Amino acid sequence: MNHEHIVSFVQPGSIGEEMGIEPGDRLLSMNGNEITDVFDYHFYAEEEEVVLLIEKPDKEQWELEIEKEAGEALGLEFEQSLMDEYRSCRNKCMFCFIDQMPPGMRQTLYFKDDDSRLSFLQGNYITLTNMSDHDVERIVKYRLEPINISFHTTNPQLRCKMLHNRFAGDALKKVDILYKGGIEMNGQIVLCKGVNDGGELERSIRDLTEYLPYLKSVSVVPVGLTKFREGLYPLEPFTREEAALVLETIHKWQDKIFAEHGTHFIHAGDEWYILAGQEVPRKEKYDGYLQLENGVGMLRLLLDEFEEGFRKLKGDARVRRLSLATGKLAYPYLKDMLKRLNQKFPNVQVSLYEIRNDFFGRQITVSGLITGQDLTAQLSGKELGDRLLLPCSMLKTDEDIFLDDFTLGDVESALQVEIDIVKSSGQDLIDAVLGNDV
Numbered sequence: 001m002n003h004e005h006i007v008s009f010v011q012p013g014s015i016g017e018e019m020g021i022e023p024g025d026r027l028l029s030m031n032g033n034e035i036t037d038v039f040d041y042h043f044y045a046e047e048e049e050v051v052l053l054i055e056k057p058d059k060e061q062w063e064l065e066i067e068k069e070a071g072e073a074l075g076l077e078f079e080q081s082l083m084d085e086y087r088s089c090r091n092k093c094m095f096c097f098i099d100q101m102p103p104g105m106r107q108t109l110y111f112k113d114d115d116s117r118l119s120f121l122q123g124n125y126i127t128l129t130n131m132s133d134h135d136v137e138r139i140v141k142y143r144l145e146p147i148n149i150s151f152h153t154t155n156p157q158l159r160c161k162m163l164h165n166r167f168a169g170d171a172l173k174k175v176d177i178l179y180k181g182g183i184e185m186n187g188q189i190v191l192c193k194g195v196n197d198g199g200e201l202e203r204s205i206r207d208l209t210e211y212l213p214y215l216k217s218v219s220v221v222p223v224g225l226t227k228f229r230e231g232l233y234p235l236e237p238f239t240r241e242e243a244a245l246v247l248e249t250i251h252k253w254q255d256k257i258f259a260e261h262g263t264h265f266i267h268a269g270d271e272w273y274i275l276a277g278q279e280v281p282r283k284e285k286y287d288g289y290l291q292l293e294n295g296v297g298m299l300r301l302l303l304d305e306f307e308e309g310f311r312k313l314k315g316d317a318r319v320r321r322l323s324l325a326t327g328k329l330a331y332p333y334l335k336d337m338l339k340r341l342n343q344k345f346p347n348v349q350v351s352l353y354e355i356r357n358d359f360f361g362r363q364i365t366v367s368g369l370i371t372g373q374d375l376t377a378q379l380s381g382k383e384l385g386d387r388l389l390l391p392c393s394m395l396k397t398d399e400d401i402f403l404d405d406f407t408l409g410d411v412e413s414a415l416q417v418e419i420d421i422v423k424s425s426g427q428d429l430i431d432a433v434l435g436n437d438v
Helices: 038-045 116-122 134-140 157-163 172-181 197-213 241-263 268-274 298-311 331-344 372-379 408-415 426-434
Strands: 005-010 026-030 048-056 059-067 077-078 148-149 185-191 215-222 266-268 321-327 346-356 387-391 418-422
Touching: 005 048, 038 134, 038 266, 134 172, 134 268, 148 241, 157 298, 172 185, 185 241, 197 215, 197 241, 197 321, 197 387, 215 241, 241 266, 241 268, 268 321, 268 372, 298 331, 298 426, 321 331, 321 372, 331 346, 372 408, 418 426
Parallel strands: 148 185, 185 215, 215 266, 321 346, 321 387, 387 418
Antiparallel strands: 005 026, 005 077, 026 048, 048 059
């Protein structure tokens, strides 16, 4: 296969710029090796002596010999971030969120990636079903870690059923290659009622402990169910009592594993605690928050950060009129935080609004899946004060756009209020409410 790696950006002051590399140049080889993708590039770029073969737009070829510090970056970016096509998912998982999305959204939201390179670069979770043994061996050779793996179950037959892929059970054997290679991993289990819970969850946890210490953590999160499930596998939400049983299982295994290995290893997503009506654990139980991106420990971290910032506040008579919108999940916690802030700052009034997810369905309770149209519909005519505060999770990373393609400007215009985006920490919340960052 002929791989075309066109330079899109050269970092100012970088080695690449010093060597005369410019956007539009093509990278043909490194140290005499053809570059398949970003894995190869990172591997060869780490070396102290690198020979680049560059082709200029006029087809002139330059051989550049570079001596540098080990690990020093070349400062090159390419038109395709992976330096190869993205690998799409070959599964049709019974719980796939993308299959539960309404039609008519932007096309990129429907792309299912299952690419080990995105796991390394961006922390995405992969199923291993579209990876060859060569791919896995390359991860070991290049020390590309951590790799995040979607296990869901360690029962091979059940995994084939859940992923709707007859190779899904065999794919688990690739974990053995990663384990023997000493590659750091994290795992996740999306729990589906009546499918991989109960005894199957016990089996999965027991089996996965065999991969300690290289498998650092495994999160257990409840399946997300939207209202768009027609023709899909019949899944039901967990009840309060069932959530409590899931937590009982996880806590039992945490105690056992901690006694034997000094790590809690298996972690419950925050939603389980809210659903079961239980308090989220203390920070020590989260082993350094290895699974924050999976919604594991986010509430505990937020509460502790708020507590630390709150203790330092003196309180004063400043006057502010604000509003804050959030999802059902975080609402009771934010309500308590705002009440406490109001005791120290009696003239800071914040109207807190819990936004129902009418777009995806009431079962979806996280702030990150709230759309612009739900915000405008439910906040229209409400008391919003001088500014509306929204969590950054509602917007696409680095862009002012919601999941339904409403822009921040659209929502501001519809509600006739200025919007401030609040970062995810407890201190950021305090600063946004009190206007400390203005």
